[in-house]
Amino acid sequence: MIDIRKLRENPQYFKTGAQKKVFDVDIDTVLVLDSEKRKIQASIDSRKKELGNKSTLIKKKSGAEKEELQEDLKSFSRKIKKDEKKLRQHDKRLRELLLAIPNPPMDDVPVGKDEDDNVEIKRVNDIPQFSFKPKDHVELGLLHGLFDIERGVKAAGTRSYYLKGDGALLENALIRYALDVLLNRGFTPFVTPIIVKEECMVGSGFFPPGREDTYEIEKDELFLIGTSEVTLVAFHMNEILSENDLPLRYAGSTTCFRREAGSYGKDIRGLYRVHQFQKVEQVVICRADYDEMKSLHEEILSNAEYIVQSLGLCYRVVEVCTGEMGMGQVKKHDIECYMPGRGGFGETHSCSSFDDFQARRLRIRYKSGSGQNLFPFTLNNTAVASPRLLIPIIESFQNEDGSITIPDVLVPYMNGKKKIH
């Protein structure tokens, strides 16, 4: 949620921000509703004071005088009640509109409309070269029985799969490895709910725009999370934290669900785009300070880079342009790993800063040194997402005989196994 006071002061800033992010919102209507609301509020406030004062007088009066006053106050009170109802409706509508206004991106974010406008800022390790014709992960998976897509589709429909054998082990190895890396870097590990109330989805900024891409359990009015970012941020919903506890570094390990509603026919081959996957996510809650946010953004980005680098993968970091950012993000970098089967880079990690957008929606605050309650800033980044990260690993480390070399850092998590034959 954006700060309505900032919107009043500088509506143009928010209009430009929405344009840059390619969001269609009616900010002028919000401004009109807001000023009307304050007018109604002021009028109610002063009348309530009057009503309160006169009401206490009644006790002291008696007889005809008392009855007359009561009669007067009756209609006076009715009118206030009526206006209060009006105010509530007004407020509800204002809030709905406000929830749909995107957080303007930071000034230095490249302006663009789609991923072609993202800016590559870094490339690490060479693109793997093969002296033979490399297979893609689907062929390799079939060869070694790492997963079964056909039967996944039989059981659960399109974009579904089973991992099995070394494939299932490899996913677990990756998860455990990522968790250990984050543990060493001061993160608290979490396994969170994956079924949540609407509040959490709205609060973390996925709703309203992401409704279509979310599985809903209609009977219970609950939703399946697409990332543990939702539950880790909502962990402190409606709380007032202590400044001394910040920054909070959380690592969530959960299954994630995405309907992929807007991507029919896109990335249909293999395990790149699936409805259900396993992810270790980093979430940070820090003081309301842009310098601190910036350095933590770099920190969680470098945590993810460390993981892909230590796996020996070729990757690049791109700065995501305004048109590709979500509603709440002010800054975003993606890590894309090279996937030989696609002959190109594919997104495996997404690192975002929100300033106070999520905290406002979730009413998370912290008591600052000066005794003021402030909205903290939030950030998040992937640590590993499987099976997507399995793709570059399987494809990059294949050998001519079809075997797959397991990255050194994962060997201990594979019970010492070094190669998949």
Next chain:
RNA sequence: GGAGAGAUGGCUGAGUGGUCGAAAGCGGCGGUCUUGAAAACCGUUGUCCCUUUUGGGGACCGGGGGUUCGAAUCCCUCUCUCUCCGCCA
């Protein structure tokens, strides 16, 4: 799924129509004492909104609706939590 109890400030918990934004205790913060700390004692301590801001006003006792001049307190309704029973990894 069946039966019952409850929802009050950071926490525990009192409060059944006006003097209640709300007792008390705990916790937090400040101070006295101490080499330091603890204990003890003293003081202080909710959130949010509006505003012509050294100030003024209003809202909030789970949500919504109602009764009343006046509601934390009475009525209706919804949600949630707890206890017991049933089912169950």
